[in-house]
Amino acid sequence: MRPFSYTYAKDIASAVKQLTANRGAKFLAGGTNLLDLMKEDVERPDQLIDISRLPLTQIRAISTGANQGGISIGGLGRNTDAANHPLIRQNYPLLSQAILAGASGQIRNMATNGGNLMQRTRCPYFYDVAMPCNKREPGTGCGALEGINRMHAIFGWSDKCVAVYPSDMAVALAALDSVVVVSNTAGQERRIPLADFHRLPGDSPEKETNLSHGELITSIELPKNKFADQSYYLKVRDRASYAFALISVAAALEMDGNRIIRASLAMGGVAHKPWRALKAEQLLAGKEATEANFRAAAAAEMSDARPLAHNKFKVELGSRSLALALQLARNGNKS
Known part of the structure; x- marks a missing residue:
């Protein structure tokens, strides 16, 4: 693991400001994916900004706005809490099932909801720094395209990348028409439909989401629906x-x-x-x-x-x- 500095964000504005000021910085919350990638020398941040203590863990009913009657889950809430919350289990059992299918109990206890959306592919060519990977190093090629690609994509891939996205939680959130709420560098909220949050690889597979550098996931909104029973x-x-x-x-x-x-x-x-x-x-x-x-x-x-x-x-x-x-x-x- 390479040297890095560690800083603590006392509030959302501080977190966004610190990340915006440094292109080499990353947010640190649960760390269940980022720290593994740092150990493998895939991710090389020179600064980690600890956001784990920001007050973004609440799960609550939405009383106003476009998704009135739905539920908001905090971006820094733990996967375990989301899966087991009565509001989720009663109204969105699909999401509970997906989270519980996604990882071990120990990982769910650490992983955050926003971090789950940001996790990166488990493609072995991405993890192996000796192999070519356009996602890890743009322009080097895609080792999986002509390599062992049993686990890889069958929809939406390009000759630049055939990796698949790993989250179970995000698949359920996509079916539930969820919206990702982010805070940006101007201190404003931006709302991104989950269908538009992640990207297909195209010519730039290193760009996995439509977040701008410096934006922070504050919550995920689930609109009211009639899917709970079926x-x-x-x-x-x-x-x-x-x-x-x-x-x-x-x-x-x-x-x-x-x-x-x-x-x-x-x-x-x-x-x-x-x-x-x-x-x-x-x-x-x-x-x-x-x-x-x-x-x-x-x-x-x-x-x-x-x-x-x-x-x-x-x-x-x-x-x-x-x-x-x-x-x-x-x-x-x-x-």
């Missing part, structure tokens, strides 16, 4: 304990009898960001919630997949996972 988070992985997803699906349904009023679907393990399954959603709107319709919508969504040499299995796995997650959501977590 939603499900399905995670398919190589082993049952603490593994990243080969495919994950956040499925939520608003129903009228057996007719689907609205479906909301997001996938993990398939792209550089949480992948919203818009084609499947559109095909399901107004349809009966039948296994045949679920399979047809899933097949349509996966028809646009572009698998790599070693992950062609993800196309079939993705189709089956989408259909199964929809069935489990329809059954109200009873199956």
